[in-house]
Every structure is written in C-alpha cells, then in structure tokens.
Amino acid sequence: MKISVSFTLLLLLGSVPASESVECQRTSPPDIYAALREITASLVQLKANMALQTTGQAQLKTEVEKLNQQQRVRQVAFSAALLPQDQQPTIGPLPTDTTLIYTYVITNIGNAYNSKTGAFTAPMRGAYNFEWTFGAFGDNSHGSGGWLVKNSEYVFMAFEQQATGFMTTSKGATLLLEVGDVVFVRLMANTLAYADGSHHNTFSGFLLFPM
Missing domain, CATH: 2.60.120.40 (Jelly Rolls)
Structure with missing residues (x-):
C-alpha cells in the first residue's frame, strides 16, 4: 500500500509543468553585498568631492588675502x-x-x-x-x-x-x-x-x- 501511494505521488509531481515548478520556487534574496559596495563607493566619491571643495575654498581664501595685501601695498x-x-x-x-x-x-x-x-x-x-x-x-x-x-x-x-x-x-x-x-x-x-x-x-x- 505504501509503495503504491509513493508511486502515485511521483507520477503527480512528474506531471506538473516546468513553468509552474519555477514559480513555486522561492525568489532568491537581493545581493546585499553589492548594494553595500555601491553605497560605499558613493560615500567615498562624496568625501572626495567635499575634500576638493574644501581645498578649493582654502585656495580661494588664500588668493583673496593675497589680492587684498597687494591692494593695501598699492x-x-x-x-x-x-x-x-x-x-x-x-x-x-x-x-x-x-x-x-x-x-x-x-x-x-x-x-x-x-x-x-x-x-x-x-x-x-x-x-x-x-x-x-x-x-x-x-x-x-x-x-x-x-x-x-x-x-x-x-x-x-x-x-x-x-x-x-x-x-x-x-x-x-x-x-x-x-x-x-x-x-x-x-x-x-x-x-x-x-x-x-x-x-x-x-x-x-x-x-x-x-x-
């Protein structure tokens, strides 16, 4: 009796179409590490941009002070x-x-x-x-x-x-x-x-x- 039931289940499973079998599978979780890598890269770029902006502001301040000094000398x-x-x-x-x-x-x-x-x-x-x-x-x-x-x-x-x-x-x-x-x-x-x-x-x- 057990052998007959098992065989019947196998036949039923074999008769399920392949597309339905795929849909029954669980969707794989997103790649968290890839997302983290993208966020890290964005943060690094943002930090670099801020550093460039700070450097540019410092250079601009130096140039302004230099021009002011030259103006005072004149x-x-x-x-x-x-x-x-x-x-x-x-x-x-x-x-x-x-x-x-x-x-x-x-x-x-x-x-x-x-x-x-x-x-x-x-x-x-x-x-x-x-x-x-x-x-x-x-x-x-x-x-x-x-x-x-x-x-x-x-x-x-x-x-x-x-x-x-x-x-x-x-x-x-x-x-x-x-x-x-x-x-x-x-x-x-x-x-x-x-x-x-x-x-x-x-x-x-x-x-x-x-x-």
Missing part, C-alpha cells in the same frame, strides 16, 4: 609739514645741506614715510610723484629752498630769494623707484625755512602706479 600716500624746532620758527641758515624732518604728518597711508628720519621708503616698484614747498621771510641775505634727493642723488631744486617780505617756492617730480629706494628733502646750505602753524614748508608724495 595704497601709498603721505603729506607732512615742518614744525618749529626748539620753539624757533626759522630753520637756518646752516653751513651744509641738511635733511629736513617733517614731523607734522597729516596723511601717511601705507606708512612709507618716516617722521623720525624725514625719509620716504618705496614699498614696491613703481612710479611715484613728489612735491615739496619752501617758505621764509626775506632778510636781504638768504634765500629759501632745497633739494629733492633720491638715495644719494640730487634730483630737482626749488629755490626763491627776495630782499623783504615772505617768499615761497615749490616744485614736483615723478620718479621711478625700486623697492627700498628712499626719497627725502634737504634744505640748501645758507638758506632759510620758516615753520609755524601755517605750514609753508611741506613734503608730499604718492604712488601713481606699480610697475
């Missing part, structure tokens, strides 16, 4: 005047050419002018414009004037002389300066400069453009 201008020395408004006459120290500073953008030495030091290579003025009371013996000096080179002189009254003179020059070149004004020997609150004796300069 902003150069000063203007200063003489003040009475030891309460004496008249400077001179002196036996030799003497560097004047303009201590009354109203503008010093870029801090290129030194009010302790009277010298302007070029912070960058470029074309600079300078102006200097002199004034004093005529005494029938001495004039008023001085030289613009670049390093040790006498460039231009401004000079005026008259017997009486107040005399003034001024001049300007454009110089090509290298980094570290110094420019200053020297009072000519045996001349006068009058310093008071009116500030007749001045020294000014500014950067025209870098080169």
